Amino acid sequence: MIEDVQDMLCDRCRRPSLVTDIKYVAKGDGTRMALCSKCRSKSTVMDKITPHKVVKSEKDPYTCGRCGYKFRFDPYGVTALKCPYCGKDDKLHQG
Ligand SMILES: [Zn+2]
């Protein structure tokens, strides 16, 4: 008796695996690859998607001495430091 179980090639290790052991895994670029269970457990560690590190912009608290307006300013941002309320920058102090 020949067993009626087809073997499939794993796309990563190229070993014939039982069709029941193969799963199609999305590769992120729109294509899929057939991976055996061993490679699937490996790939979750190896191909772990590392999200882009978001640089947290620390905003410093400022107080405008002219109008008393309190605001937060991002020193790494593109805008120049000035009071968003009165538009002046000569009486600003941190805190
Ligand atoms: Zn494999």
Ligand SMILES: [Zn+2]
């Ligand atoms: Zn002001």
